[in-house]
Amino acid sequence: MKVLIATEKPFAKEALEAIKKEIVDGGHSVEVLEKYTEKSELLSAVAQANAVIIRSDIVDKEVLDAAKELKIVVRAGAGYDNVDIQSAKEHQVVVENTPGQNANAVAELVFGLLVYAVRNFYNGKSGSELKGKKLGLLAYGNVSRNVSRIAKGFGMDVYAYDAYCTAEQIESDGVKAVSSPSALFEQCDVVSLHIPATPETTKSINYELVNKLPKGGILVNTARKEVINEEELLKLMAERQDIKFITDIKPSADEQFAQFEGRYFSTPKKMGAQTSEANTNAGIAAAKQINAFFNEGCTKYQVNK
Numbered sequence: 001m002k003v004l005i006a007t008e009k010p011f012a013k014e015a016l017e018a019i020k021k022e023i024v025d026g027g028h029s030v031e032v033l034e035k036y037t038e039k040s041e042l043l044s045a046v047a048q049a050n051a052v053i054i055r056s057d058i059v060d061k062e063v064l065d066a067a068k069e070l071k072i073v074v075r076a077g078a079g080y081d082n083v084d085i086q087s088a089k090e091h092q093v094v095v096e097n098t099p100g101q102n103a104n105a106v107a108e109l110v111f112g113l114l115v116y117a118v119r120n121f122y123n124g125k126s127g128s129e130l131k132g133k134k135l136g137l138l139a140y141g142n143v144s145r146n147v148s149r150i151a152k153g154f155g156m157d158v159y160a161y162d163a164y165c166t167a168e169q170i171e172s173d174g175v176k177a178v179s180s181p182s183a184l185f186e187q188c189d190v191v192s193l194h195i196p197a198t199p200e201t202t203k204s205i206n207y208e209l210v211n212k213l214p215k216g217g218i219l220v221n222t223a224r225k226e227v228i229n230e231e232e233l234l235k236l237m238a239e240r241q242d243i244k245f246i247t248d249i250k251p252s253a254d255e256q257f258a259q260f261e262g263r264y265f266s267t268p269k270k271m272g273a274q275t276s277e278a279n280t281n282a283g284i285a286a287a288k289q290i291n292a293f294f295n296e297g298c299t300k301y302q303v304n305k
């Protein structure tokens with residue numbers, strides 16, 4: 001079978017070599033399309049492919065229409081909002097993700113951003129410490145579990161809310177479960193977002209919710225920009241001089257947020273999962289899943305059943 005690795009944002013070199021080897025060892029051939037700038041490049045590359053490994057690359061109806069031989073798309077990562085899973089189903093293409101494989105990298109970046117924020121973006125003025133602060137995790141999946149593990153090392157008090165987890169599941173990790181997103185924002189000094197981008201979560205982080213943060217509250221986003229109601233957050237940050245917003249996903253209104261000097265920071269390009277380890281873990285998992293799909297008919301990680 002022909003496996004295409006199509007990544008606009010490439011895997012680390014060593015990860016790519018390991019992924020290619022895994023595919024070849026599974027009895028398949030590999031093509032690589034990296035750093036492409038035009039959709040047309042992806043459309044011609046997918047034409048012959050039986051399987052595709054992607055990252056945040058957009059796989060929509062047009063791509064699926066062009067991929068006449070395609071049987072499976074594996075998103076090397078967690079969030080698959082970049083794939084039109086309904087259209088894939090209509091094209092009889094299996095879509096999978098690789099949950100948890102890049103979670104530690106994203107979790108570590110949360111702390112990179114947080115230390116930077118509480119130390120006033122390293123401007124030399126006296127900042128504060130994470131120890132003793134209350135950290136709220138909105139959604140309690142793989143990234144949150146890693147954030148919670150690291151937060152305990154910092155001496156933070158960890159709280160979480162997840163619509164799909166019971167309080168018992170959350171508390172069995174030594175994390176305090178709260179009953180709603182509002183309660184999380186009300187009780188925590190820092191709220192870290194780990195919700196996927198879905199029709200329900202889009203723009204759900206709004207004025208009313210973020211305004212519940214106590215004085216000096218910090219909002220951290222390493223999830224998706226779509227979950228933030230940017231217009232309302234801009235309004236709130238203009239009204240409340242104490243709130244900080246730090247993000248790994250540049251908002252559409254980046255220039256407007258940048259006016260809040262010392263209270264806003266965005267990485268130049270989403271880099272939560274940009275480590276050699278995360279690339280290797282997620283990429284090899286994707287390759288193994290493709291081998292298991294073609295060689296054993298396994299669809300364990302299918303998200304469009």
Ligand code: 3PG
Pocket residue numbers: 009055056076077078079080102223270271272273274
């Ligand atoms: C994910 O959903 O796995 C992360 O957002 C990482 O995305 P990336 O592979 O585009 O860096």
